[in-house]
Amino acid sequence: MNKKVREKFIMDTLYKKGKISVNQIIEKFNVTSMTARRDIAKLAEEGYLIRTHGGAILADPLENMFSFATRIEANKKHKIDIGRKAAKFVRDNESIYIDSGTTLIRMCPFLKDRKGLTVITNSLPAASELSNYSNIRVTILGGDIIHERRSIYGHTAVEQAKKYSVKKAFIGTDGVSLKNGLTAYGNNESQVSNVMASSANEVFLLCDSSKIEHDSTFKFAELSSIDYLITDSGIDKKILQKYKKNKVNIIIA
Amino acid sequence: MNKKVREKFIMDTLYKKGKISVNQIIEKFNVTSMTARRDIAKLAEEGYLIRTHGGAILADPLENMFSFATRIEANKKHKIDIGRKAAKFVRDNESIYIDSGTTLIRMCPFLKDRKGLTVITNSLPAASELSNYSNIRVTILGGDIIHERRSIYGHTAVEQAKKYSVKKAFIGTDGVSLKNGLTAYGNNESQVSNVMASSANEVFLLCDSSKIEHDSTFKFAELSSIDYLITDSGIDKKILQKYKKNKVNIIIA
DNA sequence: ATCAAAACAAACATTTTCGAACATTAATTT
DNA sequence: AAATTAATGTTCGAAAATGTTTGTTTTGAT
Numbered sequence: 001m002n003k004k005v006r007e008k009f010i011m012d013t014l015y016k017k018g019k020i021s022v023n024q025i026i027e028k029f030n031v032t033s034m035t036a037r038r039d040i041a042k043l044a045e046e047g048y049l050i051r052t053h054g055g056a057i058l059a060d061p062l063e064n065m066f067s068f069a070t071r072i073e074a075n076k077k078h079k080i081d082i083g084r085k086a087a088k089f090v091r092d093n094e095s096i097y098i099d100s101g102t103t104l105i106r107m108c109p110f111l112k113d114r115k116g117l118t119v120i121t122n123s124l125p126a127a128s129e130l131s132n133y134s135n136i137r138v139t140i141l142g143g144d145i146i147h148e149r150r151s152i153y154g155h156t157a158v159e160q161a162k163k164y165s166v167k168k169a170f171i172g173t174d175g176v177s178l179k180n181g182l183t184a185y186g187n188n189e190s191q192v193s194n195v196m197a198s199s200a201n202e203v204f205l206l207c208d209s210s211k212i213e214h215d216s217t218f219k220f221a222e223l224s225s226i227d228y229l230i231t232d233s234g235i236d237k238k239i240l241q242k243y244k245k246n247k248v249n250i251i252i253a
Numbered sequence: 254m255n256k257k258v259r260e261k262f263i264m265d266t267l268y269k270k271g272k273i274s275v276n277q278i279i280e281k282f283n284v285t286s287m288t289a290r291r292d293i294a295k296l297a298e299e300g301y302l303i304r305t306h307g308g309a310i311l312a313d314p315l316e317n318m319f320s321f322a323t324r325i326e327a328n329k330k331h332k333i334d335i336g337r338k339a340a341k342f343v344r345d346n347e348s349i350y351i352d353s354g355t356t357l358i359r360m361c362p363f364l365k366d367r368k369g370l371t372v373i374t375n376s377l378p379a380a381s382e383l384s385n386y387s388n389i390r391v392t393i394l395g396g397d398i399i400h401e402r403r404s405i406y407g408h409t410a411v412e413q414a415k416k417y418s419v420k421k422a423f424i425g426t427d428g429v430s431l432k433n434g435l436t437a438y439g440n441n442e443s444q445v446s447n448v449m450a451s452s453a454n455e456v457f458l459l460c461d462s463s464k465i466e467h468d469s470t471f472k473f474a475e476l477s478s479i480d481y482l483i484t485d486s487g488i489d490k491k492i493l494q495k496y497k498k499n500k501v502n503i504i505i506a
Numbered sequence: 507a508t509c510a511a512a513a514c515a516a517a518c519a520t521t522t523t524c525g526a527a528c529a530t531t532a533a534t535t536t
Numbered sequence: 537a538a539a540t541t542a543a544t545g546t547t548c549g550a551a552a553a554t555g556t557t558t559g560t561t562t563t564g565a566t
Contacts, residue, residue: 035545055254142413290513306563
């Protein structure tokens with residue numbers, strides 16, 4: 001079971017230093033280069049890192065490696081994990097809704113191999129990312145753009161949203177708690193999420209653990225309106241138990 | 254494995270300082286000048302930067318936005334010229350429509366200082382670019398996305414377009430001729446352009462000179478429906494005269 | 507306009523890393 | 537315990553990265 005330990009070491013090193021070499025792995029664990037390379041290959045396959053000659057660097061699926069300032073976003077790793085997990089629920093030939101939000105964007109790269117997928121979204125970056133994949137049909141909601149979030153909202157967006165019905169809706173939130181359900185900073189964007197969620201067969205809420213048991217200003221949906229809550233391993237055990245007791249279908253990525 | 258790391262360093266430096274020298278790379282990574290130059294050459298090949306003697310400077314940011322397979326557009330200079338010229342017709346506190354198309358995108362950076370501007374667009378990259386400027390209200394048309402063009406079309410988009418009325422519409426085309434007017438490859442996108450143009454006080458057609466007296470498949474508008482044709486200095490003198498005789502209001506950027 | 511220094515690039519040499527194929531050794535299942 | 541599966545090791549030719557040499561081009565100062 002050393003494999004998992006090596007993988008953890010690789011990712012830890014990457015998050016700390018941004019890069020790792022095959023030799024580092026060889027020396028640390030006394031394995032052959034082939035094994036080290038296989039580890040790296042596997043993690044690359046899963047989208048965690050980008051291979052290089054002699055090692056690997058940290059992957060960032062969205063900003064291709066030449067991103068503007070390389071500010072290391074808080075919770076980026078967690079968000080990628082959540083995005084990957086969420087993407088696993090998407091099947092070929094489905095139609096899904098992807099909400100705006102930094103966590104939701106992380107789903108997109110993991111959808112690129114789906115066949116016959118139709119995606120409806122109110123997220124400008126999600127639409128941009130998905131429009132790279134010619135096999136995915138992308139529909140964007142029209143309306144006004146919120147600059148800070150690159151998301152689309154307003155009456156027009158809501159009206160358009162009402163016309164669609166999707167199999168699965170993947171939505172975000174600014175906060176979620178057992179007491180107040182889903183809450184957001186602004187009242188506007190969440191209306192779109194609500195409409196799309198209400199027509200969906202299954203609703204997935206994606207939120208990193210920092211938002212759990214944290215309330216924002218506007219309450220926009222009950223906890224019961226979601227079918228699955230996908231979050232990261234950073235969630236407090238006690239809170240996790242409490243949620244399970246309250247029959248929230250919680251998934252740890 | 255240093256290669257990717259060097260590339261990242263090069264691009265980071267470029268984004269921070271706008272330029273980089275071969276010597277900086279040599280000193281930082283202890284490599285030969287040949288290696289440093291090969292790095293630069295490769296990145297230039299991919300369109301990320303522009304080579305100079307002794308180093309490189311940053312390539313156009315817009316290029317990077319969708320650029321994965323960035324073929325370096327011919328006519329880029331011309332398109333920028335056209336975009337700059339077109340932007341000069343935009344006043345504070347107006348509402349305008351910006352069509353999809355590579356020429357139209359070039360307008361956006363020149364609009365960043367306008368006050369109280371409202372922009373409606375069916376172009377994904379234009380919307381992305383404009384959403385960087387918090388002083389500009391951006392409305393995007395909803396609908397299906399054409400991958401190759403990053404533009405939005407279809408029934409939904411047309412219906413939404415009908416609800417707006419703008420002061421000035423800036424539209425693009427695949428071809429324009431005295432005989433056939435404005436023509437496009439596909440029949441779909443141009444419908445949106447048509448609707449927005451018909452409600453506008455003034456219609457500007459932006460097209461580089463390679464498209465003039467060149468016909469595409471679908472005829473979507475008369476030449477008389479546009480008020481100004483903005484093109485580049487590459488236009489043939491004889492054709493220019495002919496257009497002027499036919500009372501086309503032609504502007505050379 | 508001329509010249510020297512710096513920058514460049516083609517061709518070739520060297521070093522390093524890869525990865526496919528097969529062998530071996532755990533770990534799991536039956 | 538035998539069979540199956542997963543993980544790791546070994547070998548070796550191919551590919552990639554980098555260095556070296558050498559002659560050409562560019563630049564900038566005179």
